[in-house]
Amino acid sequence: MRTIVSGKIVAILRGSEIIRGSLVKRYFKCKTPGCSCQKGQSKHGPHLYISYSTEKYSRQVYVPTEYQIAVKRYISNYNKLWELIKKVSIENIELLKDKKMGKKLHIGKKNGKEYRSV
Ligand SMILES: [Zn+2]
Numbered sequence: 001m002r003t004i005v006s007g008k009i010v011a012i013l014r015g016s017e018i019i020r021g022s023l024v025k026r027y028f029k030c031k032t033p034g035c036s037c038q039k040g041q042s043k044h045g046p047h048l049y050i051s052y053s054t055e056k057y058s059r060q061v062y063v064p065t066e067y068q069i070a071v072k073r074y075i076s077n078y079n080k081l082w083e084l085i086k087k088v089s090i091e092n093i094e095l096l097k098d099k100k101m102g103k104k105l106h107i108g109k110k111n112g113k114e115y116r117s118v
Contacts, residue, residue: 004106005084005088005091006084006088008080008084009081009084009085012077012080013081017070017074017077018077018078018081019050019052019074019075019077020052020078021051021052021078022050022051022052022075023049023072023075024048024049024051024060025045025047025048026045026048026049026060027043027045027046028043028045028047029044030044047062048062048063048065048068050063050071050075
């Protein structure tokens with residue numbers, strides 16, 4: 001089945017710009033003697049990290065400044081992809097209920113109203 005929604009999924013996957021994780025800001029004390037951070041004043045940062053987990057562990061990976069915009073886009077793509085997958089799943093369940101599963105479902109907007117047709 002190929003719908004507008006599943007077409008968007010393919011477009012995102014084609015770019016492979018996907019990261020599953022969340023961004024975390026961290027602050028540090030350095031080891032420079034006499035630095036203000038050593039005196040309990042403001043720490044260094046924020047430094048951006050991606051927090052992610054697998055079935056076995058969770059990790060944080062530093063995101064260099066020059067990659068921050070791209071990494072935010074990759075994470076956004078993952079979240080968009082997940083929302084699209086949920087929409088396709090609902091479409092497929094509706095087709096199953098109508099005994100039309102396997103047929104092409106067209107979804108779009110016409111004159112501001114959403115329409116669905118098989
Ligand atoms: Zn310091």
